[in-house]
Amino acid sequence: MLVVKLSSLGDVVHSLPAAMDMHAMVPNIQIDWVIEPAFAPLLALCPAVQRVIACDLRRWRKQWWHSDSRAAWRAFQHHLQAVDYDMVIDLQGLSKSALVAKMANLRPGGHRVAMANRTEGSAYEAPTRWVADMRVMCEWHSHAVDRGRHVCAQALGYALPSQLQAGLQTTPDPSVAGNTVALVHGSSRADKAWPLTHWQALGQALQQQGFALALPHANDAELQTAQAVAQACPGAVIWPRTDLVALSQRLAACVGVVGVDSGLSHIAVALGLPHVQMYNFNTAWRTGPKHSRLQSAVFESPTPAVASVLKAWQLCRQASERPLVPAQP
Numbered sequence: 529m530l531v532v533k534l535s536s537l538g539d540v541v542h543s544l545p546a547a548m549d550m551h552a553m554v555p556n557i558q559i560d561w562v563i564e565p566a567f568a569p570l571l572a573l574c575p576a577v578q579r580v581i582a583c584d585l586r587r588w589r590k591q592w593w594h595s596d597s598r599a600a601w602r603a604f605q606h607h608l609q610a611v612d613y614d615m616v617i618d619l620q621g622l623s624k625s626a627l628v629a630k631m632a633n634l635r636p637g638g639h640r641v642a643m644a645n646r647t648e649g650s651a652y653e654a655p656t657r658w659v660a661d662m663r664v665m666c667e668w669h670s671h672a673v674d675r676g677r678h679v680c681a682q683a684l685g686y687a688l689p690s691q692l693q694a695g696l697q698t699t700p701d702p703s704v705a706g707n708t709v710a711l712v713h714g715s716s717r718a719d720k721a722w723p724l725t726h727w728q729a730l731g732q733a734l735q736q737q738g739f740a741l742a743l744p745h746a747n748d749a750e751l752q753t754a755q756a757v758a759q760a761c762p763g764a765v766i767w768p769r770t771d772l773v774a775l776s777q778r779l780a781a782c783v784g785v786v787g788v789d790s791g792l793s794h795i796a797v798a799l800g801l802p803h804v805q806m807y808n809f810n811t812a813w814r815t816g817p818k819h820s821r822l823q824s825a826v827f828e829s830p831t832p833a834v835a836s837v838l839k840a841w842q843l844c845r846q847a848s849e850r851p852l853v854p855a856q857p
Contacts, residue, residue: 537791544695546676551576700781712787714750728760
């Protein structure tokens with residue numbers, strides 16, 4: 529069977545539990561996945577996914593007149609249509625994912641499955657319904673993880689497993705100190721950011737508690753923020769940019785993570801790390817941490833206070849079974 533979930537990073541992470549459910553509940557199932565190239569490496573960490581098909585629709589659409597774009601499009605079609613599927617499930621719900629689902633080949637008697645409706649706070653476009661021959665109704669007020677799990681369970685006819693499997697498995701990077709807290713300050717949306725002075729105050733407080741600090745970044749703007757935090761928190765380590773697999777390995781070695789609502793924060797949740805996720809808008813019910821005493825979401829408007837984040841972090845640490853390794857002098 530084929531899953532179509534192209535982006536974004538957080539949305540892909542939220543869909544992994546559905547793949548784990550299918551892998552556990554359907555004997556001998558093979559799950560292939562169509563995804564944007566930037567996020568494709570992450571699927572190597574999901575044991576439920578066999579074949580990953582990279583689809584760079586965003587770039588091809590912007591450069592459709594280039595010969596290399598047309599050649600890449602033809603190569604993608606060949607790769608996608610090399611297998612005939614019993615089922616194609618569109619977990620994206622957009623026109624671009626509907627196009628991909630329609631292009632995939634079905635075996636005789638196969639089905640294309642899609643969500644029948646939009647849910648609260650999510651994007652949804654009608655073509656996803658038009659190309660499907662099985663449409664699954666979803667609850668209006670539903671978490672992104674629950675929505676994907678529900679669609680796949682209805683499509684394949686199994687009862688949802690009681691235990692949620694996040695779907696990311698990796699080996700911790702041994703070069704990361706065991707008392708490290710990663711501060712995930714970057715987000716693709718400026719309105720999800722936390723003030724620089726708050727990050728600096730939080731970092732100083734965590735260092736006073738004996739934690740080391742790590743600062744990932746994905747672009748030059750985030751690097752500037754990381755450098756400003758490191759300047760206020762001597763000894764903080766700025767991680768170099770790297771791929772999602774190596775970044776996940778570094779996160780897995782941390783004692784915990786504090787971050788804004790971002791794809792990297794959702795990876796921390798999927799890795800089972802003690803984690804505080806900060807929200808400037810009351811949307812944690814839709815995308816925030818689920819089913820874990822080790823993880824919590826802090827929502828305050830216009831932005832969470834440092835004291836609130838520290839309190840939530842302490843509660844996550846108390847629930848964690850991971851011992852704190854004292855910082856080295």
